[in-house]
Amino acid sequence: MTQTTIAGHPVDVDPEGFLTDPGAWDRDIAAEIARDNGIPELTERHWQVVDFMRERYLRDGAAPSIRTLGKASGVPVKELYQLFPKGPAKLAAKIGGIPKPRGCI
Template structure:
């Protein structure tokens, strides 16, 4: 666990770089978190995915997997990988300030 300053606020990140308290997240933090992933700027399409991830997390308790994102977010899996080349579910969750999607066992 490390403490970092994002958009002027001290927040805790876990060892994989995910925000520990999703309710602390702000849009300003998303911009800074995205920059660390090499995504700059966040386009409307990025925001669509990031907001969708947050809504799903608060509704269901976990972020969606890539396959579910492709079926429900309005962005195809192909485009998701164009937007978040290093892995849409993981990277978008990090930017959205929610825990790593659990996926499956």
């Protein structure tokens, strides 16, 4: 765990840059993580996915699978990969300030 500064906030991150405390997150932090990961601007559709990931994590204690993401977030799988080409579940979790999803699906 290392401390870094994102969008002017001091935050703790894991070696891959995922926030270790979801409570330290805000939307400015999300925007900066997105820019650092190849998404210059978060659109309304990006936010729909990021918010869904975050809500599910805070509710269930685990990030949803790509299957659930495609079925329940309101954004279909094809579009998820257009929005987050480097991996929707992983990247939306990172931007949403929650731990990296651990599932295989």
